[in-house]
Amino acid sequence: MSVASIDSPPAASPYLHLFRRYLKQQGLPVTQQREVVADVVFSTTEHLSVEEIEARLKERGERIGKATIYRTMEILVRSGLVEDHDFGDGFKRYEHLFGGQPVHDHLVCTHCRKVTEFRSPELLRIQDVVSREHGFAPTRHRLEIHGLCAECQEQGVTVAYNGLTCPAWDVA
Numbered sequence: 001m002s003v004a005s006i007d008s009p010p011a012a013s014p015y016l017h018l019f020r021r022y023l024k025q026q027g028l029p030v031t032q033q034r035e036v037v038a039d040v041v042f043s044t045t046e047h048l049s050v051e052e053i054e055a056r057l058k059e060r061g062e063r064i065g066k067a068t069i070y071r072t073m074e075i076l077v078r079s080g081l082v083e084d085h086d087f088g089d090g091f092k093r094y095e096h097l098f099g100g101q102p103v104h105d106h107l108v109c110t111h112c113r114k115v116t117e118f119r120s121p122e123l124l125r126i127q128d129v130v131s132r133e134h135g136f137a138p139t140r141h142r143l144e145i146h147g148l149c150a151e152c153q154e155q156g157v158t159v160a161y162n163g164l165t166c167p168a169w170d171v172a
């Protein structure tokens with residue numbers, strides 16, 4: 001019944017104004033729905049799928065269709081504020097670039113789907129060296145290492161080489 005009520009919304013992320021500015025620059029409508037979707041992503045350092053974003057919107061009492069979420073994520077990625085990842089589990093996952101780990105890469109466990117972030121100054125050095133060799137001006141790189149995490153190996157899981165994904169995981 002209180003669909004249009006404005007009872008104290010959760011404190012908006014400080015990065016939301018960057019998204020607003022981008023939308024305006026691109027001549028795209030700044031809608032409340034787009035803002036709420038962006039706020040969900042900016043409010044966590046996790047790597048969320050569209051399904052997870054939808055669930056968090058529901059927790060906030062927002063009913064926003066997947067099409068709007070997809071579209072908003074597309075714009076966010078284009079804006080450079082959010083990165084999308086394909087960790088091989090069949091969904092794209094999104095994270096904003098103002099999280100705890102400024103420049104980081106990912107270890108993706110293909111069995112339990114755990115994603116571990118790591119930083120390597122060495123990789124940044126390689127990015128620079130390779131770019132220089134090619135007269136290239138680098139802005140960012142992405143690296144995902146897929147395999148088995150330490151816990152899964154301890155539990156005796158072994159790498160199956162029939163494709164990158166293991167069908168056992170989707171029971172979770």
Ligand SMILES: [Zn+2]
Nearest residue numbers: 109112149152
């Ligand atoms: Zn694992």
Ligand SMILES: [Zn+2]
Nearest residue numbers: 047095104117
């Ligand atoms: Zn990450």
